[in-house]
Amino acid sequence: MSMTVSLVFLAVLMAVFGGWLFSHSVGVRPWEAQAAGSGQRQGLGGGQLPAAATAPRVGLAVFLAVATSLFALTVSAYLMRQEMAHDWRPLAVPGLLWWNTACLVLGSVALQLAWQAARRDQLPRLWRGLLVGGGFTIAFILGQALAWWQLQSGGITLAANPANAFFFLLTALHAVHLLGGLFAWSRSLFRLQQGATPAAVRQSVELCALYWHFLLVVWGILFALLLMT
Amino acid sequence: MAMAIAVIVLAVGSVLFFFFSPWYLTPLASNWGAIDDTIQITLWVTGAVFLAVNLFLAYVIVRYRYNQRRRSQYDPENKSLELWLTGLTTLGIAGLLAPGLVVWAAFVSPPEDAHEVEVVGQQWHWSFRFPGEDGRFGSAHNRFIDEHNPFGLIDDPAGQDDILITAPHLLLPVDRPVKMVLRSKDVLHNVKVANFRAKMDMVPGQTSYFWFTPTELGEYEIVCAQLCGIAHFAMRGRVEVVEQATFDAWLDDQLTYAEIAARDPGNLEAGESRYTSCAACHGAEGQGNQALNAPKLAGLDAWYLERQLELFRSGARGTHEDDVLGQQMRPFASMLPDRQAIADVAAYIETLPERPLQATLDAGDPERGARRYRTCANCHGQQGQGIRATNGPRLAGMPDWYLERQLQNFRQGIRGRHREDPYGNQMIEMAQVLVDDRAVSDVVAYIATLPQPAMAVAAANARDGEE
Amino acid sequence: MAEHGQHSVQHAAAGEFDNMELVHPKTFLGKYVWSQDAKVIAIQYGVTAIAIGLVALVLSILMRLQLGFPNTFSLIDPASYLQYVTMHGMIMVVYLLTALFLGAFGNYLIPLMCGARDMAFPYLNMLSYWFYLAAVLILMASFFVPGGATGAGWTLYPPQAISPGTPGIDGGILLMFASLSVFIAGFTMGGLNYVVTVLQARTRGMTLMRLPLTIWGIFMATVMALLAFPALLVAILMMLCDMLLGTSFFMPEMLNLGEPSAHEGGSPLLYQHLFWFFGHPEVYIVALPAFGIVSDILATHARKNIFGYRMMVWAIIIIAVLSFVVWAHHMFISGMNPYFGFLFATTTLIIAVPTAIKVYNWVLTLWRGNIRMTVPMLFAIGFIFTFVNGGLSGLFLGNVTVDVPLADTYFVVGHFHMVMAVAPVLVVFGAIYHWYPKITGRMLDDTLGKIHFWVTFLGTYAIFYPMHFMGFAGVPRRYYGYGETSYIPDSMQALNAFMSVAAIIVALVQLVFFYNLVRSYFHGREAGPNPWQATTLEWQTEHTPPRHGNFGAELPVVYRWAYDYGVPGAKHDFLPQNMPPEAVEADDTVPGRRS
Structure with missing residues (x-):
């Protein structure tokens, strides 16, 4: 059953969480009082996240889980609808998507470089990375829009077939997530413009980079799905 | 203390209510006694747990009520007690589940010798189809449904001898397993006969099924058990369980697809x-x-x-x-x-x-009537033009005195009560929506304002003349 | 009560966990409207949720009027009735209970009970509330558009949700989709906060296994909601496409009151799978916070440690995980592949085991306790009773065969109202009586509270218990009227009238509750910082009500779990979580006094 896609994701997530909790609770006798900093598990360490897990990072991780759930469920719906229906005519994926994919990869790489630059306090490289990353991303989104237009004018309309409808739905969902990312990206850019130091925007550039990698992976999966079915 | 008494009274009272209330399962008329048995088992198990937990709760409330000179006992855990309780619960659950699954296995496997009846649901009406002499249903699809082909039969030789029952009345032979094949023309429905216990949703675009063997002669009401719109509550039908001979004779009287098509x-x-x-x-x-x-x-x-x-x-x-x-x-x-x-x-x-007709009544308020009419519009059309598919006749342009009298007749059960008048039955239900005479006058007054086709034609002519 | 604060408290070194920058606005608007203080946001959530809940309550009374006294009220026609059914359900489940437990109690209690200054992302938190308010307003607007609100049932099943024959297929359903989307977006912002705050911002010593069960319940419910709401979002997006763009995700070839539709090949069952993938976890999104809160109320007012804390935590987690693999038990008779019935009946009944354990542990918490029959305790016991009833009727519906005759009857209505309406609402009330003194600094009136409890508890039982018998008799739900249904005995009408009268009484007694809330705010007895002598951190704040930032100059340090009531050898019968072991005064009275 196609719901398995979503279930596998949930199972992995829950297993990680459950395992983490288990490692912090096994053998713990919660009713025993203990001085803080006594060095035992019940003290400071019990389930406290490592220092590197800052609130924004944890926040991003949780949000990525939510977004993964959204995409996994849509993919589940895709597979289920395909299974249930007799009217499924696979879509000829426009070649343009390969170019778009390349754009997104480059965007992701550029943002990674921007993050690196921010860590090393290199302002010009940070600017360059951000601008190139954003530029490629915008190119990706425009490319997707162009692909839509190509399909539409080629008679492959949204309503004509569920495969088309899913193509539009999946790409739209993905693009909306990227647009949200671009909003955060433009805020970092604006702060830089206002004279913020690389250190000050490091956090948000880092979150952008991670988010872009995530959306790249999602796109990879969606693209593979579209190619294979 | 009051709380303990309340818990005891409610717990015991609930159980007593079960034994002494007049309301319980409708009399069984099919082979699904096994379903009733699973209900019984569940009732016994859950009833016992219900009483045990709540009586213990009441005891605890009384026994450990507040006392300033006392302290509660500090016991964070009790491994063996928790294990025992978990184990017993698991056993109880398994005891409920096992019979449930066994009966379900039977429920999903119709016997080889079951005969088939197709039930077609639509807003808000049932119809039925028998496979005819060849024992096979002709293929059908919603795309092919029209006025002359209400079942959507495709040009398929197997469908020519299919027997079509458009009235929501079905006869079934007693003691013969029947597989109900379910189909919907529009939204979700669910064909339910409480006495048979079995039921299933009907989903447009696919078929579903359930089976049972009617075991008691008699007449039973079919209701819809899945929300299907505004007249969901009035989507009724009737199934009669009769002797095989009666059934055969009745079926012989019904027309096949080919016969209906050949009618002059x-x-x-x-x-x-x-x-x-x-x-x-x-x-x-x-x-x-x-x-x-x-x-x-x-x-x-x-x-x-x-x-x-x-x-x-x-x-x-x-x-x-x-x-x-x-x-x-x-x-x-x-x-x-x-x-x-x-x-x-x-x-x-x-x-x-x-x-066109002139209005003869002036008691009603068409504006208030417009709101009442939104119920009517679902079957009779927004403009009162009548809709064949919902069996709703035209209202626009009909005399207001007649409509008012008929609505009153429906409300009072003077018209539409006869068992062979299913749409009349439905109108009785719907006419109840008009709670008083004023509501009837209002809706009739509103209907009088609906465009009458002849008026529309006249208006069009007038326009042409002007040009 | 006076002993509070006497012990020496070791505080976390400033700056160690306390690196949060709080926005302290000066203006009234900034403080109470555009506030980023989780406590103010909590109250905003609470007031909004209760206000919209009152609308849903009125709708339920209108439904009961029609059912109890059919064909009497010309206001209520079949379309209105279905609109009431739909909006009542959707508001109560999503806009009242989810928002109240997570938005209101979550916001108020998570930072306080975890020992944090505020939520991790206060700005996002504020935004979350304003999204929620927008969602509520959009939903209310749907009553006023042409055609009115949607009447598709709260499950919004296609095809009927967007097909003629159902009320509100023009504006109503669109606004419902819009409102839900905004709600989900807003909830995601809030939910991120709750999860991150619990994971990341606990104070020193607040280990996972020392968290109060309230936090565990709210935390797991939020995790579930974050993962489950996307299913609803995807489903309504797809239905929106079907409606506006002519796609056929869910819409098959069908007729619209006789006219052929343009759709082909869609699967209504696909929607049901997606919906219930959200819908079933949603039940536990409402239930888990109630489980958690009731555990803390029971422990505090029974002066007893929670029984089997670790089991309780794991039960919450197991329930949360399992609730994602039981969704199709809502679809046993939906026409899906019948063989799924075996699988989903099994998973469903398995989930009964951890749930039962929770019930046992609540009762065993009371066992050998020292039970103060305060108003919160009354509500907590009322919850146990109601929940046991509702949980047990779930064993009928979860067991696939038994479900067949009972599905879509009043048995279902009785079951889910017991288990996810009355039971959680009793907890909501108990929680309000419990935490009101901390929120306002004043006690709620006891006598009014008891009147409120008894009428609500007995009244709701009188409404919903008989429904199970209507279900046995096969009375279908979502019926505007029963007319002359041959197999339904006439006596059922009397029962319906009785239930309606009970419903009206229960609704009216809520006025006593609101009167109490308002009156006590001005005239209630001063509560002091810790009127219930509770152990959790929110009762140990420097100020009551706590100020922005929650705690004083330094965050508290936690040394023990939340359930040190009646600890042997200690002088007082409760030890706050932030009391160091060396500060515990020894019991100097006669030994062996404990029973």
Whole structure:
């Protein structure tokens, strides 16, 4: 059953969480009082996240889980609808998507470089990375829009077939997530413009980079799905 | 203390209520005694747990009520107690689940010798199909449904002998397993006969099924158990469980797809000559005559006229003792010898020219009536134009005095109560929505404001003239 | 009560966990309207949720009027009735209970009970509330558009949700979609906060296994909601496409009151799978916070440690995980592949085991306790009773065969109202009586509270218990009227009238509750910082009500779990979580006094 896609994701997530909790609770006798900093598990360490897990990072991780759930469920719906229906005519994926994919990869790489630059306090490289990353991303989104237009004018309309409808739905969902990312990206850019130091925007550039990698992976999966079915 | 008493009284009271209340499962009329058994098992197990937990709770509340000189006992955990409780619960759950799964295995596997009936759901009506002599259903699809092919049968030899039952009345032979194949024309429905226990949703675009063996002769009500829109509550039908011979005879009387298709359409000339006896009251052009209590006929669709004439003829309408005017109609309808005669005259009436009517009543408020009418609009159309698919006749352009009288008749059960008049039954339910006389006048006043086709034509002509 | 604060408390070194920058606005608007203080946001959530809940309550009374006294009220026609059914359900489940437990109690209690200054992302938190308010307003607007609100049932099943024959297929359903989307977006912002705050911002010593069960319940419910709401979002997006763009995700070839539709090949069951993938976890999104809160109320007012804390935590987690693999038990008779019935009946009944354990542990918490029959305790016991009833009727519906005759009857209505309406609402009330003194600094009136409890508890039982018998008799739900249904005995009408009268009484007694809330705010007895002598951190704040930033100059340090009531050898019968072991005064009275 196609719901398995979503279930596998949930199972992995829950297993990680459950395992983490288990490692912090096994053998713990919660009713025993203990001085803080006594060095035992019940003290400071019990389930406290490592220092590197800052609130924004944890926040991003949780949000990525939510977004993964959204995409996994849509993919589940895709597979289920395909299974249930007799009217499924696979879509000829426009070649343009390969170019778009390349754009997104480059965007992701550029943002990674921007993050690196921010860590090393290199302002010009940070600017360059951000601008190139954003530029490629915008190119990706425009490319997707162009692909839509190509399909539409080629008679492959949204309503004509569920495969088309899913193509539009999946790409739209993905693009909306990227647009949200671009909003955060433009805020970092604006702060830089206002004279913020690389250190000050490091956090948000880092979150952008991670988010872009995530959306790249999602796109990879969606693209593979579209190619294979 | 009060809390403990309340818990005890409620817990024991709930159990006693179960034993002494008059409300329990409807009498079983199918083979699914096993389903009732699983309910019984669940009742016993859950009842025991319910009492045990709550009585213990009450005991604890009393025994450990607050005492300033006492402290609670500090016991964070009790491994063995927790294990015992978990184990016992698991056992209890397994005890409930196992019989459930065994019966479900039977529920999903219809026996080889089951005969098949297709149930078709639509807003808000049931119809049925038997596979005919070849024992196979012809393929059908919603895409092919139209006025003349209400089941959507595809050009398929297997479908020619399929027996179509458009009325929501079904007969089933007793003690023969039957597989109900379910299909929907529009939204979700669920065919439910409480006495049979089994039921299943019908989903457009696919078929579903369930099976049972009727074991008790009798008549049972079919209701819809899945929300299907505004008249969900009025989507009723009837299934009669009869002896095999009665069933065979009934089935023989029903028409096949091929036979229905081969029926002659109404003959206008024959209809015209038959209409002469109608004209005395209803007028030469079917314009109606209020003085004689004869409603207007022109503008009504043939299918509606046919149905009402059939009802009058068979005594399903016009036989209620308070329906004096309906009784007057009966002898005239009985003059029509057969279905063909009815079809002829109905076809003729359909051709009569329609003239707009003046409102005769002024008691109602059309604005208030507009809100009432939104219920009616679902079957009779936003403009009161009538919808064949929902079996709702035209209302726009019909005389207001007649509509008011019929609505009152429906509300009081003077019209529509007969068991062979399913749409009348439905109208009785729907007419209850009009809670008082004022509501009836209002809705009738609103219907009088709906555009009458002839008026629309006249308006169009006037416009043409101006240009 | 006076002993509070006497012990020496070791505080976390400033700056160690306390690196949060709080926005302290000066203006009234900034403080109470555009506030970023989780406590103010909590109250905003609470007031909004209760206000919209009152609308849903009125709708339920209108439904009961029609059912109890059919064909009496010309206001209520079949379309209105279905609209009431739909909006009542949707508001109560999503806009009242989810928002109240997570938005209101979550916001108020998570930072306080975890020992944090505020939520991790206060700005996002504020935004979350304003999204929620927008969602509520959009939903309310749907009553006023042409055609009115949607009447498709809260499950919004296609095809009927967007097909003729159902009320509100023009504006109503669109606004419902819009409102839900905004709600989900807003909830995601809030949910991120709750999860991150629990994971990341606990104070020193607040280990996972020392968290109060309230936090565990709210935390797991939020995790579930974050993962489950996307299913609803995808489903309504797809239905929106079907409606506006002519796609056929869910819409098959069908007729619209006789007219052929343009759709082909869609699967209504696909929607049901997606919906219930959200819908079933949603039940536990409402239930888990209630489980958690009731555990803390029971422990506090029974002066007893929670029984089997670890089991309770794991039960919450197991329930949360399992609730994602039981969704199709809502679809046993939906026409799906019947063989799924075996699988989903099994998973469903398995989930009964951890749930039962929770019930046992609540009762065993009371066992050998020292039970103060305060108003919160009354509500907590009322919850146990109601929940046991509702949980047990779930064993009928979860067991696929038993479900067949009972599905879509009043048995279902009775079951889910017991288990996810009355039971959680009793907890909501108990929680309000419990935490009101901390929120306002004043006690709620006891007598009014008891009147409120008794009428609500007994009244709701009188409404919903008989429904199970209507279900046995096969009375279908979502019916505007029963007319003359041959197999339904006439006596059922009397029962319906009785239930309606009970419903009206229960609704009216809520006025006593609101009167109490308002009156006590001005005239209630001063509560002091810790009126219930509770152990959790929110009762140990420097100020009551706590100020922005929650704690004083330094965050508290936690040394023990939340359930040190009646600890042997200690002088007082409760030890706050932030009391160091060396500060515990020894019991100097006669030994062996404990029973």
